[in-house]
Amino acid sequence: MADNPMTYTQNRDRNNLLLIRELLRELPANCIDFMRAIEPTTTTLTRLAYLRDLKLFFKYLTSEVPLFADLKPTDITDADLNRVTGAHIALYSDYLTLYVRSDDLVETNADISRMRKLATLRSYFKFLFKNNRVDSNVAQLIDLPKLHEKPILRLEIDEIVRMLDQVESGDALTDRQKKYHELTKTRDLAMISLFLGTGIRVSECVGIDIDDIDFSQNSFLVTRKGGAQVILYFPEEVAGALKAYMALRKTIDAAPGHEQAFFLSMQKKRMNVRSVENLVKKYALLAAPLKKRISPHKLRSTFGTNLYHETGDIYLVADVLGHSDVNTTRRHYAAMSDDRRRMAARYVKLREEGDETPSPLPPPEQE
Numbered sequence: 317m318a319d320n321p322m323t324y325t326q327n328r329d330r331n332n333l334l335l336i337r338e339l340l341r342e343l344p345a346n347c348i349d350f351m352r353a354i355e356p357t358t359t360t361l362t363r364l365a366y367l368r369d370l371k372l373f374f375k376y377l378t379s380e381v382p383l384f385a386d387l388k389p390t391d392i393t394d395a396d397l398n399r400v401t402g403a404h405i406a407l408y409s410d411y412l413t414l415y416v417r418s419d420d421l422v423e424t425n426a427d428i429s430r431m432r433k434l435a436t437l438r439s440y441f442k443f444l445f446k447n448n449r450v451d452s453n454v455a456q457l458i459d460l461p462k463l464h465e466k467p468i469l470r471l472e473i474d475e476i477v478r479m480l481d482q483v484e485s486g487d488a489l490t491d492r493q494k495k496y497h498e499l500t501k502t503r504d505l506a507m508i509s510l511f512l513g514t515g516i517r518v519s520e521c522v523g524i525d526i527d528d529i530d531f532s533q534n535s536f537l538v539t540r541k542g543g544a545q546v547i548l549y550f551p552e553e554v555a556g557a558l559k560a561y562m563a564l565r566k567t568i569d570a571a572p573g574h575e576q577a578f579f580l581s582m583q584k585k586r587m588n589v590r591s592v593e594n595l596v597k598k599y600a601l602l603a604a605p606l607k608k609r610i611s612p613h614k615l616r617s618t619f620g621t622n623l624y625h626e627t628g629d630i631y632l633v634a635d636v637l638g639h640s641d642v643n644t645t646r647r648h649y650a651a652m653s654d655d656r657r658r659m660a661a662r663y664v665k666l667r668e669e670g671d672e673t674p675s676p677l678p679p680p681e682q683e
Contacts, residue, residue: 328361332364335364339368342371342390343367343374343390344389344390344391345393346397351366354366359541359542359543369433369437370440373436374389376411377389377392377400380411394444394449398450402458404454405434405455408434409430409461412430413425413430431461441455468621469607470614470621471600471603476512476603478603479508480505480508480509483501483508484501484505502561503564506557507579508615509553512619513550513551513553515636515637516548517541521579521592522587523538524579531555534550535548540638541638546638562578574586596612620637630642630646
């Protein structure tokens with residue numbers, strides 16, 4: 317065993333860097349310079365997403381635009397990109413709604429995915445334009461798709477209770493699921509309690525190590541999306557679930573390389589994001605069968621909404637959730653709830669009790 321094993325975040329960044337280098341070998345040489353330019357302000361995950369978006373753009377350019385049909389992505393130069401027009405970008409935006417992948421599967425993108433891919437293109441051309449490598453940022457000329465506000469999907473209080481009850485009892489699980497449930501229920505209860513009690517991201521959850529948890533302070537260390545480490549606190553109910561799992565966890569001999577991981581899979585390895593998503597979905601469907609898309613992120617939304625309703629402090633919610641911009645928090649959590657809308661209706665009276673006729677309107681104000 318290595319003297320200083322890598323943390324989950326270090327290992328994830330290492331793997332992302334390997335994927336970034338692999339993608340750069342398939343793209344124009346200026347993409348290397350673009351990556352170097354944005355490296356100080358982005359995570360490896362963000363840069364990897366940028367490169368995947370750019371790979372799709374160059375696939376479109378070389379396969380759908382006759383002007384570039386004789387080129388491979390690696391052949392494309394700054395001079396070639398100077399021939400890209402706003403019309404090409406507009407057609408690319410349409411292309412993103414439906415295209416065929418390299419494995420012959422048809423891919424579609426919702427507005428939010430199209431917006432992200434076009435935003436990547438804007439950043440790329442902005443870099444080229446800023447460094448005098450193209451004459452203009454043609455991607456800036458294309459409007460991004462308009463996103464429509466959607467209500468926050470979250471669990472209600474009674475659904476939270478049912479979900480936690482199902483994690484503990486497993487009564488509604490299939491016979492096959494019940495066999496595994498006996499082995500995992502202590503872990504599952506600790507994990508779901510942690511989501512609901514602290515609002516952490518799924519990536520933060522799987523990255524927790526044994527030494528990150530301090531029961532003397534009911535706190536734990538998490539690594540945020542940008543790489544910053546912060547200490548969060550959990551309530552007593554969550555502490556009880558975590559202590560029960562910690563006692564069990566210390567009896568498990570983890571697989572090599574996973575000795576420090578707190579949440580372990582049945583294979584005694586650190587749990588991955590997909591496994592946790594499936595775990596949450598399984599229990600959520602039992603507790604709220606009509607809500608088909610409950611995920612760890614929706615448990616995060618449940619926590620954020622409940623915390624805002626209890627405190628009314630949007631800055632506290634932003635800080636605990638790790639939002640760098642409080643406007644993000646305000647947009648998602650500070651909208652009026654149905655209860656408050658109903659309250660507004662109770663306060664507004666059109667007539668006084670027993671009044672048969674409406675009150676006269678006041679005269680218009682003079683400007």
